[in-house]
Amino acid sequence: EAGVAQSPRYKIIEKRQSVAFWCNPISGHATLYWYQQILGQGPKLLIQFQNNGVVDDSQLPKDRFSAERLKGVDSTLKIQPAKLEDSAVYLCASSFSGRGTEAFFGQGTRLTVV
């Protein structure tokens, strides 16, 4: 079974530029999460999708971050414009929608803003 795929693995951009990350969840997983993990900290939820609907985006900085999950499968996370403090690893995870299901994570995208 293929795992959660993320691309790119690494990205370096200058502040004020824009960047986009892509995630392909495990087939059949209705729930998709995007997390931001700053070095030395635990992952922080940015947005959670159930199929193509948003369940929670309360911690997403909506003035610069956006995310979509068209057709309830792949998802993209965009930052525009980027700030230095956006340097982090962006993790995508997916799971079935049941209460007792397990979450699976991709390898993450390491973003460096200079």
Add this chain to the structure above:
Amino acid sequence: KQEVTQIPAALSVPEGENLVLNCSFTDSAIYNLQWFRQDPGKGLTSLLLIQSSQREQTSGRLNASLDKSSGRSTLYIAASQPGDSATYLCAVRSAGNMLTFGGGTRLMVKP
């Protein structure tokens, strides 16, 4: 709002020691709890999943327990090895399929 805390934040032990990592959460109404391992620069690898109705799960040298009523879980690692060096994260799944993480415990096992 669910909050998850992991203690200690960092731990250094000699090879062969048995050790315990702690995870606590504020809202006991959880669906399950998952322990992950994260190697530097890598994604998260799931180690153990404990359902809310279970008390413990075991996989090899790892044993995770759950006391939902007190909001606590422990990850026990037996006979630690240098290859166990990594960051260990716990995450609880609660209402709305929210998955909330603790800050992690950075483990170093010295040969």
